[in-house]
Amino acid sequence: MKNQLLKNKKGIIFGALDERSIAWKTALKVYDEGGEAILTNAPVALRMGKISELAKKLDTPAIAADATSIDDLEKLIDFSLNHFGQKLDFILHSIGMSINLRKKREYTDLNHEWTTKGWDISALSFHKLLQILFKKNALKEWGSVIALSYIAAQRTFPNYNDMADNKAYLESVARSFGYYMGKERKVRVNTISQSPTPTTAGDGVKGLNSFLNFAEKISPLGNASSDDCANFSVVMFSDYTKKITMQNIFHDGGFSSVGISQDLIDIIDQEQK
Numbered sequence: 669m670k671n672q673l674l675k676n677k678k679g680i681i682f683g684a685l686d687e688r689s690i691a692w693k694t695a696l697k698v699y700d701e702g703g704e705a706i707l708t709n710a711p712v713a714l715r716m717g718k719i720s721e722l723a724k725k726l727d728t729p730a731i732a733a734d735a736t737s738i739d740d741l742e743k744l745i746d747f748s749l750n751h752f753g754q755k756l757d758f759i760l761h762s763i764g765m766s767i768n769l770r771k772k773r774e775y776t777d778l779n780h781e782w783t784t785k786g787w788d789i790s791a792l793s794f795h796k797l798l799q800i801l802f803k804k805n806a807l808k809e810w811g812s813v814i815a816l817s818y819i820a821a822q823r824t825f826p827n828y829n830d831m832a833d834n835k836a837y838l839e840s841v842a843r844s845f846g847y848y849m850g851k852e853r854k855v856r857v858n859t860i861s862q863s864p865t866p867t868t869a870g871d872g873v874k875g876l877n878s879f880l881n882f883a884e885k886i887s888p889l890g891n892a893s894s895d896d897c898a899n900f901s902v903v904m905f906s907d908y909t910k911k912i913t914m915q916n917i918f919h920d921g922g923f924s925s926v927g928i929s930q931d932l933i934d935i936i937d938q939e940q941k
Protein backbone atom coordinates (compact mmCIF):
# COMPACT_ATOMS: atom_id res chain seq x y z
CA MET A 669 0.00 0.00 0.00
CA LYS A 670 2.25 2.77 -1.20
CA ASN A 671 0.17 5.82 -2.01
CA GLN A 672 2.72 8.44 -0.92
CA LEU A 673 0.09 9.89 1.42
CA LEU A 674 2.87 11.34 3.59
CA LYS A 675 5.28 12.42 0.89
CA ASN A 676 7.69 15.06 2.32
CA LYS A 677 6.04 14.91 5.74
CA LYS A 678 8.29 14.82 8.82
CA GLY A 679 7.35 13.87 12.34
CA ILE A 680 8.10 12.24 15.66
CA ILE A 681 6.85 8.83 16.82
CA PHE A 682 6.82 8.13 20.56
CA GLY A 683 6.52 4.64 22.01
CA ALA A 684 7.98 1.99 19.66
CA LEU A 685 9.26 -0.67 22.08
CA ASP A 686 9.18 -3.85 19.99
CA GLU A 687 7.57 -5.28 16.84
CA ARG A 688 4.18 -5.56 18.57
CA SER A 689 4.02 -1.85 19.53
CA ILE A 690 1.39 0.19 17.72
CA ALA A 691 4.07 2.89 17.31
CA TRP A 692 6.43 0.40 15.65
CA LYS A 693 3.81 -0.56 13.08
CA THR A 694 2.97 3.10 12.54
CA ALA A 695 6.61 4.00 11.89
CA LEU A 696 6.81 1.32 9.19
CA LYS A 697 3.60 2.58 7.53
CA VAL A 698 4.78 6.19 7.69
CA TYR A 699 7.89 5.26 5.69
CA ASP A 700 5.79 3.11 3.30
CA GLU A 701 3.79 6.26 2.58
CA GLY A 702 6.80 8.48 1.93
CA GLY A 703 7.09 10.15 5.35
CA GLU A 704 10.04 10.34 7.76
CA ALA A 705 10.00 10.21 11.54
CA ILE A 706 12.36 10.50 14.45
CA LEU A 707 11.79 7.68 16.92
CA THR A 708 11.79 8.28 20.65
CA ASN A 709 11.20 6.36 23.84
CA ALA A 710 12.08 6.41 27.53
CA PRO A 711 15.81 5.96 28.24
CA VAL A 712 15.18 2.52 29.75
CA ALA A 713 13.33 1.43 26.60
CA LEU A 714 16.29 2.51 24.48
CA ARG A 715 18.53 0.32 26.63
CA MET A 716 16.20 -2.69 26.93
CA GLY A 717 13.90 -2.49 23.90
CA LYS A 718 14.51 -3.02 20.21
CA ILE A 719 13.97 0.55 19.01
CA SER A 720 17.53 0.85 17.68
CA GLU A 721 16.78 -2.09 15.34
CA LEU A 722 13.86 -0.15 13.91
CA ALA A 723 15.88 3.07 13.71
CA LYS A 724 18.58 1.24 11.76
CA LYS A 725 16.06 -0.28 9.41
CA LEU A 726 14.46 3.12 8.71
CA ASP A 727 17.80 4.95 8.79
CA THR A 728 16.55 7.49 11.30
CA PRO A 729 17.68 8.61 14.79
CA ALA A 730 16.26 7.04 17.97
CA ILE A 731 16.37 9.62 20.75
CA ALA A 732 15.97 8.91 24.46
CA ALA A 733 13.37 11.13 26.11
CA ASP A 734 11.36 10.55 29.26
CA ALA A 735 7.93 11.91 28.28
CA THR A 736 7.45 13.31 31.78
CA SER A 737 10.58 15.48 31.54
CA ILE A 738 10.15 18.98 30.08
CA ASP A 739 13.91 19.16 29.57
CA ASP A 740 14.02 15.88 27.61
CA LEU A 741 11.01 16.89 25.50
CA GLU A 742 12.45 20.32 24.71
CA LYS A 743 15.76 18.77 23.62
CA LEU A 744 13.89 16.23 21.50
CA ILE A 745 11.86 18.90 19.70
CA ASP A 746 14.95 21.09 19.15
CA PHE A 747 16.86 18.09 17.81
CA SER A 748 13.99 17.17 15.47
CA LEU A 749 13.61 20.71 14.09
CA ASN A 750 17.33 20.86 13.49
CA HIS A 751 17.52 17.36 11.98
CA PHE A 752 14.77 17.98 9.44
CA GLY A 753 15.59 21.66 8.92
CA GLN A 754 11.87 22.43 8.92
CA LYS A 755 8.81 22.40 11.17
CA LEU A 756 7.06 19.11 11.93
CA ASP A 757 3.98 17.73 10.16
CA PHE A 758 2.90 14.97 12.56
CA ILE A 759 3.36 13.56 16.06
CA LEU A 760 2.26 10.20 17.47
CA HIS A 761 1.98 9.97 21.27
CA SER A 762 1.81 6.20 21.84
CA ILE A 763 2.71 6.07 25.53
CA GLY A 764 1.03 4.31 28.40
CA MET A 765 2.05 2.87 31.75
CA SER A 766 0.31 2.19 35.07
CA ILE A 767 2.44 1.06 37.98
CA ASN A 768 -0.70 -0.06 39.84
CA LEU A 769 -1.63 -2.28 36.89
CA ARG A 770 1.87 -3.63 36.65
CA LYS A 771 2.04 -4.38 40.38
CA LYS A 772 -1.52 -5.77 40.39
CA ARG A 773 -2.96 -3.22 42.86
CA GLU A 774 -6.76 -3.18 42.69
CA TYR A 775 -8.58 0.06 41.79
CA THR A 776 -10.13 0.11 45.29
CA ASP A 777 -6.68 -0.03 46.87
CA LEU A 778 -4.52 2.21 44.68
CA ASN A 779 -1.08 3.40 45.65
CA HIS A 780 -1.70 7.06 44.80
CA GLU A 781 1.97 7.86 44.32
CA TRP A 782 2.02 5.23 41.60
CA THR A 783 -1.23 6.66 40.22
CA THR A 784 0.36 10.10 40.00
CA LYS A 785 3.44 8.72 38.25
CA GLY A 786 1.31 6.71 35.80
CA TRP A 787 -0.88 9.74 35.10
CA ASP A 788 2.21 11.86 34.43
CA ILE A 789 3.54 9.28 31.94
CA SER A 790 0.26 8.32 30.27
CA ALA A 791 -1.72 11.56 30.27
CA LEU A 792 0.01 14.73 31.51
CA SER A 793 2.94 14.00 29.17
CA PHE A 794 0.55 14.75 26.30
CA HIS A 795 -0.09 18.24 27.66
CA LYS A 796 3.63 18.77 28.28
CA LEU A 797 4.42 17.75 24.72
CA LEU A 798 1.68 19.93 23.19
CA GLN A 799 2.74 22.91 25.29
CA ILE A 800 6.34 22.65 24.12
CA LEU A 801 5.27 22.21 20.47
CA PHE A 802 2.99 25.23 20.85
CA LYS A 803 5.55 27.50 22.53
CA LYS A 804 8.28 26.60 20.07
CA ASN A 805 5.82 26.95 17.18
CA ALA A 806 7.26 23.62 16.03
CA LEU A 807 4.35 22.35 13.92
CA LYS A 808 3.50 23.29 10.35
CA GLU A 809 0.06 24.63 9.48
CA TRP A 810 -2.29 21.67 8.96
CA GLY A 811 0.00 19.48 11.04
CA SER A 812 -1.57 16.58 12.93
CA VAL A 813 -1.04 15.32 16.48
CA ILE A 814 -2.48 12.01 17.65
CA ALA A 815 -2.52 10.20 20.99
CA LEU A 816 -3.81 6.67 21.50
CA SER A 817 -6.69 6.01 23.87
CA TYR A 818 -9.06 3.26 24.96
CA ILE A 819 -12.84 3.08 25.52
CA ALA A 820 -12.32 2.62 29.27
CA ALA A 821 -12.28 6.46 29.24
CA GLN A 822 -16.07 6.31 28.68
CA ARG A 823 -17.14 2.92 30.03
CA THR A 824 -16.02 0.81 32.97
CA PHE A 825 -13.67 -2.09 32.35
CA PRO A 826 -12.67 -3.06 35.91
CA ASN A 827 -9.28 -4.58 35.09
CA TYR A 828 -8.14 -1.45 33.25
CA ASN A 829 -7.67 0.14 36.68
CA ASP A 830 -6.34 3.73 36.91
CA MET A 831 -5.47 3.72 33.19
CA ALA A 832 -9.18 4.44 32.61
CA ASP A 833 -8.82 7.76 34.43
CA ASN A 834 -5.58 8.50 32.57
CA LYS A 835 -7.28 7.95 29.23
CA ALA A 836 -10.21 10.21 30.20
CA TYR A 837 -7.68 12.97 31.01
CA LEU A 838 -5.72 12.31 27.81
CA GLU A 839 -8.86 12.70 25.67
CA SER A 840 -9.77 15.89 27.50
CA VAL A 841 -6.31 17.36 26.83
CA ALA A 842 -6.76 16.62 23.11
CA ARG A 843 -9.99 18.65 23.13
CA SER A 844 -8.72 21.48 25.30
CA PHE A 845 -5.35 21.96 23.61
CA GLY A 846 -6.89 21.18 20.24
CA TYR A 847 -8.79 24.47 20.52
CA TYR A 848 -5.63 26.57 20.84
CA MET A 849 -3.70 24.51 18.32
CA GLY A 850 -6.54 24.95 15.83
CA LYS A 851 -7.19 28.62 16.44
CA GLU A 852 -3.60 29.82 16.63
CA ARG A 853 -1.60 27.27 14.65
CA LYS A 854 -4.07 25.55 12.27
CA VAL A 855 -2.96 22.22 13.73
CA ARG A 856 -5.19 19.19 14.43
CA VAL A 857 -5.18 17.31 17.76
CA ASN A 858 -7.11 14.04 18.11
CA THR A 859 -7.16 10.79 20.04
CA ILE A 860 -7.73 7.40 18.44
CA SER A 861 -9.59 4.97 20.69
CA GLN A 862 -8.16 1.64 19.64
CA SER A 863 -9.47 -1.94 20.11
CA PRO A 864 -7.66 -4.06 22.69
CA THR A 865 -4.42 -5.11 21.04
CA PRO A 866 -1.78 -7.68 22.05
CA THR A 867 1.29 -5.57 22.97
CA THR A 868 3.57 -5.18 26.00
CA ALA A 869 1.30 -2.46 27.46
CA GLY A 870 -1.74 -4.63 26.70
CA ASP A 871 -0.17 -7.63 28.47
CA GLY A 872 -0.21 -5.60 31.71
CA VAL A 873 -4.03 -5.66 31.76
CA LYS A 874 -5.33 -8.61 33.79
CA GLY A 875 -7.32 -10.93 31.52
CA LEU A 876 -6.28 -9.24 28.26
CA ASN A 877 -7.26 -12.35 26.29
CA SER A 878 -10.80 -12.18 27.67
CA PHE A 879 -10.92 -8.45 26.78
CA LEU A 880 -9.78 -9.32 23.27
CA ASN A 881 -12.27 -12.18 22.82
CA PHE A 882 -15.15 -10.19 24.26
CA ALA A 883 -14.42 -7.23 21.96
CA GLU A 884 -14.03 -9.55 18.99
CA LYS A 885 -17.47 -11.06 19.65
CA ILE A 886 -19.13 -7.66 20.02
CA SER A 887 -17.52 -5.80 17.10
CA PRO A 888 -19.30 -6.36 13.76
CA LEU A 889 -15.99 -5.86 11.91
CA GLY A 890 -13.90 -7.66 14.52
CA ASN A 891 -11.12 -6.00 16.53
CA ALA A 892 -8.87 -3.45 14.83
CA SER A 893 -5.30 -4.77 14.75
CA SER A 894 -2.16 -2.72 15.35
CA ASP A 895 -1.61 -2.68 11.57
CA ASP A 896 -5.13 -1.31 11.10
CA CYS A 897 -4.36 1.36 13.70
CA ALA A 898 -1.11 2.25 11.93
CA ASN A 899 -2.98 2.65 8.62
CA PHE A 900 -5.58 4.87 10.25
CA SER A 901 -2.91 7.00 11.91
CA VAL A 902 -1.30 7.55 8.51
CA VAL A 903 -4.63 8.80 7.16
CA MET A 904 -4.98 11.09 10.17
CA PHE A 905 -1.50 12.50 9.47
CA SER A 906 -2.33 13.02 5.79
CA ASP A 907 -3.89 16.04 4.11
CA TYR A 908 -7.15 14.10 3.64
CA THR A 909 -8.27 14.73 7.23
CA LYS A 910 -7.42 18.43 7.53
CA LYS A 911 -10.63 19.50 9.25
CA ILE A 912 -10.84 16.72 11.85
CA THR A 913 -9.75 18.02 15.22
CA MET A 914 -10.56 17.80 18.96
CA GLN A 915 -12.14 14.38 18.39
CA ASN A 916 -11.84 11.02 20.05
CA ILE A 917 -12.26 8.65 17.12
CA PHE A 918 -13.27 5.08 17.84
CA HIS A 919 -11.16 2.70 15.79
CA ASP A 920 -12.67 -0.49 17.11
CA GLY A 921 -14.58 -2.42 14.43
CA GLY A 922 -17.86 -0.94 15.69
CA PHE A 923 -17.47 -2.12 19.32
CA SER A 924 -18.42 1.26 20.83
CA SER A 925 -21.82 1.37 19.12
CA VAL A 926 -23.02 -2.16 19.91
CA GLY A 927 -25.13 -3.02 22.98
CA ILE A 928 -25.03 -6.78 22.63
CA SER A 929 -24.16 -8.95 19.66
CA GLN A 930 -25.82 -12.11 18.41
CA ASP A 931 -22.54 -13.96 19.13
CA LEU A 932 -22.83 -13.09 22.81
CA ILE A 933 -26.56 -13.87 22.93
CA ASP A 934 -25.76 -17.30 21.50
CA ILE A 935 -23.11 -17.91 24.17
CA ILE A 936 -25.48 -16.84 26.98
CA ASP A 937 -28.30 -18.99 25.50
CA GLN A 938 -25.94 -21.93 25.39
CA GLU A 939 -25.03 -21.44 29.08
CA GLN A 940 -28.72 -21.40 30.05
CA LYS A 941 -29.45 -24.73 28.37
Ligand SMILES: NC(=O)c1ccc[n+]([C@@H]2O[C@H](COP(=O)([O-])OP(=O)(O)OC[C@H]3O[C@@H](n4cnc5c(N)ncnc54)[C@H](O)[C@@H]3O)[C@@H](O)[C@H]2O)c1
Nearest residue numbers: 683685689690710713735763764816864865867868869870
Ligand atom coordinates in the same frame (compact mmCIF):
# COMPACT_ATOMS: atom_id res chain seq x y z
N1 LIG B 1 -2.61 -2.52 23.58
C1 LIG B 1 -3.87 -2.14 23.73
O1 LIG B 1 -4.78 -2.96 23.98
C2 LIG B 1 -4.24 -0.70 23.57
C3 LIG B 1 -5.58 -0.33 23.30
C4 LIG B 1 -5.90 1.03 23.20
C5 LIG B 1 -4.91 1.99 23.37
N2 LIG B 1 -3.62 1.60 23.62
C6 LIG B 1 -2.61 2.64 23.81
O2 LIG B 1 -1.67 2.59 22.77
C7 LIG B 1 -0.47 3.21 23.22
C8 LIG B 1 0.72 2.35 22.85
O3 LIG B 1 0.71 1.15 23.56
P1 LIG B 1 1.03 -0.28 22.92
O4 LIG B 1 -0.19 -1.09 23.13
O5 LIG B 1 1.61 -0.14 21.57
O6 LIG B 1 2.11 -0.86 23.95
P2 LIG B 1 3.70 -0.66 24.08
O7 LIG B 1 4.04 -1.23 25.42
O8 LIG B 1 4.39 -1.23 22.91
O9 LIG B 1 3.90 0.93 24.09
C9 LIG B 1 3.84 1.73 25.26
C10 LIG B 1 5.06 2.62 25.21
O10 LIG B 1 5.10 3.60 26.24
C11 LIG B 1 6.47 3.85 26.48
N3 LIG B 1 6.72 4.58 27.73
C12 LIG B 1 6.47 4.17 29.00
N4 LIG B 1 6.92 5.08 29.88
C13 LIG B 1 7.44 6.12 29.15
C14 LIG B 1 8.06 7.36 29.48
N5 LIG B 1 8.21 7.75 30.76
N6 LIG B 1 8.49 8.15 28.48
C15 LIG B 1 8.35 7.80 27.18
N7 LIG B 1 7.76 6.63 26.81
C16 LIG B 1 7.32 5.81 27.78
C17 LIG B 1 7.02 2.43 26.56
O11 LIG B 1 8.43 2.36 26.54
C18 LIG B 1 6.38 1.81 25.34
O12 LIG B 1 7.16 1.98 24.18
C19 LIG B 1 -0.63 3.45 24.72
O13 LIG B 1 -1.08 4.78 24.94
C20 LIG B 1 -1.75 2.48 25.06
O14 LIG B 1 -2.45 2.83 26.23
C21 LIG B 1 -3.25 0.29 23.70
